[in-house]
Amino acid sequence: MNSLVAYESSDSETDNDKSEEVNFLQRKDDFVHSKFQCQSVLPTVTGLESSRCGFELKVASTGSSNKEYNWRSTPNYAQRDLRVTPRPPEMSLSDETYFQFSKNNYKNGLDLMQKSDRIPAKMVPSAQKRLFQDSMAAAQNIKPYIPKRLRQKEVTYESKDSTEVLNSEKNHTPPEEHQLSLLSRISDFIKPYLENQCKTSDIPKRLVFHISQHKGPVTTIEWCPVQQHSHLLLSASMDKSVKIWDAIETGRCLKSYLCHSGAVRDAQWSLCGRQILSGGFDSMLHLTDIETAKQIISIHNGCQITRLAFNPENQNVFLSGGFSSTVKAWDTRNCQVVNEYNAGIQQTLDILFLPGGKEFLTSTDAVSRDSADRTIIAWDFQTSAKISNQIFHERYTIPCLAVHPKESVFVAQTNGNYMVLFSTQRPYRMNKRKRYEGHKVEGYAVGCEFSPDGTLIATGSADGTVYFYNYLNSKLIHTLPAHEQACINVSFHPVHPSIIATCDWSGEIKVWQ
Incomplete structure (x- = not known):
């Protein structure tokens, strides 16, 4: 049995207010399904007067658990009743949420009952009266329940100043050391050149850029071999860095x-x-992860290191x-020596793998009385046998x-102030018709390199100048006054056709375009 509610209007109500009450009772069936529904949880008291709302609410207590509320505001609808359907328990808010009509505003109260957002109200007489806006703000500040399974997914990030605990489902900013990732981006400057495979190198x-942060001679420079990350340039210096x-x-x-702990003689990607x-003059070999700066392997080589080379196939x-x-x-997986190549010489100046990785060349400083026997030696990588030492x-x-x-040739830089071509096929014959000369070596370990398209050969010089030669006719094309001291190395960019990097004996690095 549903409850009956009786209201007695005060004398101060106008006729317009009464007409609104009649319209409201005509829509009593709709009120049950309206957005605002009252729960029949009023206390069993004999009378309740509300001077603020402008009407009198009387409650008749019966012996049963159900209560009857009679509406006796005017004779026109004295016999009509209002049936209120209570909301389900799961749709109710907590007992601390109350709603109160405005003072002397019965009309707005009726509109509020029709237009509210299905928020149940619990009208307790002893509760402190609050504004409707305050109640809505209180409802919005209610924190939802978070299951234990989700609470266990919280991730804790520790910083130097404080420790912040953030939910794993929210966006969070990791510490600074995690933000820097050298391989996480592609330079916008080289993106247009990644798709273009037919690039003609320009001088x-x-x-x-003019970089002078090294405090000792720069012994080698090399662009990253991965084309997407070829904006990275590696440098090794005799300042141990x-x-x-x-x-x-x-x-x-x-x-x-x-x-x-000593001068770094060579570094390779x-x-x-x-x-x-x-590797360097401290006789140590280090394989370092570029992101974490941790040494994956550290090996004592047994002698001072001058040259390193990765096998292109492994x-x-x-x-x-x-x-x-x-x-x-060396094998990086077990840090063991897998093979040795004994040449009976004093010092290895350079190591070069030939295409395919099955053979490699070494150059030495050993010179015989009549010829440069063993100056260039060809090796079989698998068997460690000498293929030729009379090149x-x-x-x-x-x-x-x-x-x-692109072609089956390699170039050798000599201390005779010239470069010469050799074939990569056995017996590695020298091309006597082509010789690239004009620059100065004068005892420095001056490097040389082919352009990516193979049309140019660039080399440093002891006078600090960079020399560009035409590969086909061996003619000098251009000279670039790059440094004041000896230019040690030149490196063509693998993607961009007109960018090179140079380094010198004073510790400077320059990038040209």
């Missing part, structure tokens, strides 16, 4: 690795571009040579070797 003419630079957009140092192999194996008569092949017959040492990107 650079203007200086883009290895650095990675953003040499395309900003020119700033991104990472600096100080894992060596791994084939995947995620590790750096370095990045787990690399060669190391230095002030020893033996070149060693170069002139009495000059070879500080640098470079292979052509």
Whole structure:
């Protein structure tokens, strides 16, 4: 049995208010399904007067659990009743939420009962009266229940100043050391050149970046072999440091690795571009993760290191040579020597893998009385057997070797102030018709390199100038006054056709376009 509610209107009500009451009772069936529904939880008291609302509410208590409320405001609807359907318990708010009509505003109260957003009300006489807006704000501040399964997914990030606990489903900002990822982006400057496979190399003419943070001679520079991340430039110096630079957009140092206790003679990218192999005069070999700056392996080579080279077909194996008569092949998975190549020489100046990775060349400073016997030696990588040691017959040492990107030839830099071509096929004959001369070596380990399209050969010089030669006719095309001291190395960008990097004996690095 439903409850009956009786209201007695006060004398101050106008006729317009009464007409609104009649319209409201005519829609009594709709009120049950309206957005605002009252719960029949009023206390069993004999009378309740509300001077603020402008009407009198009387409650008749019966012996049963159900209660009857009679509406006796005017004779016109004295016999009519109002049936109120209570809301389900699961749709109710907590007992601390109350709603109160405005003072002397019975009309707005009726509108509120019709237009509210299905929020149940619990009218307790002893409760403190609040405004409707305050009650809505209180309802919005109610915190939802979070299941234990979701609470266990919270992730804690510790910083130097404080520890913040953030929900794993929300967006969070990790500490600064996690934000820097060298391989997480592609430079917008080189994106247009990644899809263009037919690029003609141009001679650079203007200086883009002048970097002078190294405090000792820069011994080698190399662009990242992964084309998407070729904005990264690796440099090794005799100031015991290895650095990675953003040499395309900003020119700033991104990472600096100080894992060596002596001068770093050589550093190489791994084939995947995620590790750096370095070696120097402290006789240590370090394979470093570029993101975390942690050493994956650290090996004592047994002698001072001058040159390193990854096998192009297996990045787990690399060669190391230095002030020893033996070149060693190392496996990074077990840090063991898998092969040795004994040449009976004093020092290894350079190591070059031929296409395919089955053969490699070494250049030495050993010179015989009549010819440069054993100056260039060809090796079988698997069997460690000498293929040939009678390749170069002139009495000059070879500080640098470079292979052509498209043709079966390689070039050798000599201390006779010229470069000469050889075939990569056995018996590695020398091309006597082509000789690239004009620059100066004068005892420095001056490097040389082919352009990505193979049309140019660039080399440094002891006078600080960069020389560009035409590969086909061996003519000097252009000279670039790059440095004041000896230019040690030149490196063509693997993607952009007109960018090169140079370094010198004073510790400067320059990027040209």
